[in-house]
Amino acid sequence: MSERNGVLITLEGCDGCGKSTQAALLCERLAACGLPVGPSSAPGAVIREPGGTAAGEAVRDILLHGLEALAPWTETLLYAAARAELVEHVLLPELGAGRVLVLDRFIDSSLAYQGFARGLGIDAVLAVNAPGLRGLLPDLTIVLDVDPVVGLARAGNAPDRIEAEGLDLQRRVATGFAAVARRFPERVRLIDGFRDIDLVAASVRAAALEAVADAGLRLGG
Numbered sequence: 001m002s003e004r005n006g007v008l009i010t011l012e013g014c015d016g017c018g019k020s021t022q023a024a025l026l027c028e029r030l031a032a033c034g035l036p037v038g039p040s041s042a043p044g045a046v047i048r049e050p051g052g053t054a055a056g057e058a059v060r061d062i063l064l065h066g067l068e069a070l071a072p073w074t075e076t077l078l079y080a081a082a083r084a085e086l087v088e089h090v091l092l093p094e095l096g097a098g099r100v101l102v103l104d105r106f107i108d109s110s111l112a113y114q115g116f117a118r119g120l121g122i123d124a125v126l127a128v129n130a131p132g133l134r135g136l137l138p139d140l141t142i143v144l145d146v147d148p149v150v151g152l153a154r155a156g157n158a159p160d161r162i163e164a165e166g167l168d169l170q171r172r173v174a175t176g177f178a179a180v181a182r183r184f185p186e187r188v189r190l191i192d193g194f195r196d197i198d199l200v201a202a203s204v205r206a207a208a209l210e211a212v213a214d215a216g217l218r219l220g221g
């Protein structure tokens, strides 16, 4: 892995847990603290997974908007492929340049959805992702803990392929994220996402600022 001076913060949770809203709010708040947030090509922006590169966005389309059901390992390897592209072309160079990156999902989604909920095994899914991760793990992972019933209701009436699978899968995903939090307590924080949006944002911000301080980055204006 290349030298890194930046900070990698990931937001995770079931579908509809509010992480995309919280990721955008977090970027705004960190930028207001004078931190170099987001990739240098799009300062202040959240990076989403799968996506964040041209190839990653194309893979996202296959994964979420394709018509065919995918075998669990096909799904896993496609997420891992999009991730490898993002690590190589965006995350390693940007972290090397000292930027603070906020990701809307990363490796822990694969561990919870494919490893736990699809039953492939957290270790097995981590193992196939390892070469593409190149040793990179988040400094901080925030899992927004929300009742899957509430989350799925928020997904609305245009669900993607995974949301369309319904509540049973989302319940297993929630259990999967709890297992991931127990497995990696040094970097994963569960935050109650079923509160007023500003209260959730305050908890997210506090955890992120701790991670930034631990990484030794200075806060500006």
Ligand code: TMP
Residues within 6 Å of the ligand: 015, 048, 049, 050, 064, 079, 105, 106, 107, 108, 109, 110, 111, 113, 114, 162, 163
């Ligand atoms: P989202 O951008 O709306 O969160 O959609 C991404 C979907 O893909 C969501 O249902 C979670 C799922 N997903 C996985 O199953 N595994 C993964 O590794 C990632 C990144 C996402």
